Amino acid sequence: MELNPEDDQLLDSYLKEELPQVAREKLQKRLAQEPVLAEALSMRQLISKGVKPLGRQHLKKLFQEADKELDASTNSTSINLLQSSKPSLFPWLAAASIAILLGLAIWWTLDSSTPNRLYLAHYEPFPNLIAPIDKGGSNEDVLAEAVQAYERADYATATQKFELLEPIEKDARIYYGLTLLQSNQMKEAIAELTLVASDKDNRFQQAGEWYLVLAYLKNKEVAAAKIAHQKILATPNHRYFGKAKELVLD
């Protein structure tokens, strides 16, 4: 027999020990009288144990990826230090730099219409309009620190500070979204900017819509960028209408 959605949620809250005393006791009585419900609970208890190895395995993989990333950054730092102590490498480095510059120039010319190039050409940092000077609450201090770190392009610190805020204030969400965008956390950035863009009560909603277009471009989601772009172009009094007109998406 199928469990109804209310009972399903009730069992989950019971398992997570979120039910208040009275509700818990009431459910325990029902469990003693209703075998279907009792069976559904024991199935869920079993699943909780059964999914553990899967969950741990997945997290271990993420840890191993983090290890690689951390080891690579440690190694590149040591290589840089070694190289700086060997002046004889200078001609090679100079030649390599020229080659890189040439490559970049060719890439710039040939690749000027790629989504990422469009993103780079149109992205301008959104100004810090909210960093409160008020030192009242600890949360406000962290928020100010987060937005100020964003302003000075210290995105690693900004991310850390934003992560301390729970929940992030409406008006600050755009800064978090842009911080994620600049940190190349594209999926998270798009999710955050989508929240800003779809919230009519957010004073930076229109900015959110514009930066969402740019985020899609940076993430090479051209079709999604076009839809978001069209939405701005369809609103002549949109604050970013002018900028949207300058951006040509074929």
Place this chain on the structure above:
Amino acid sequence: MPEHSNQLKGSQLQNRFRKEGMKAVVALYKQYRNEFCQFGQRYCSSKELVLESWHDAVLDFYEIVLAGKFDAKKSGVKTFLFTIGKYKLFTKLKKEHRNQIVILEKDSNFSLIDNWSNNQQEHSTEQAEQLQKALKKLGERCQQLLTLFYYHDYSVEAIIQNMGYKNKEVVYSHKSRCIRQLKELFEKSALIK
């Protein structure tokens, strides 16, 4: 995860894990990883073993926090994590007989970790193992949903965001479907056995 995470209350950390889950725990892992490697290499020269201990320590810590058993009043996040890591490392060294004279210092956190580890071992019953096999036969999306729900303890909102569901109702109906499929697979395998 920022350095301030060391000052977070257990419940705040629990909320963060339930909301941000893996992202938050990986950030925590990275935040102290290099420091733990240096610390661990005081006791053991093998970086692999130290790292394995760190993996296990963060995993156990994650589960302890999610179960609401971490009391931030007794120790900070870093202290607690390093204590688990040290315990894990010593246990591994003991098992491998690399160090015959490993003395576990008296630490109140050790008993919690000890109880936690023993409790987890008791849980790996035959039934649970059978269920794990059935789980692997489920579709990837069902596996992901059930893992997020019942291991990572994600809130429904976090699941919506992570897996792109429309709303809470869709999450619950999909979850019911996955549980029903799992139950069928589980019962079939029990019959075969």
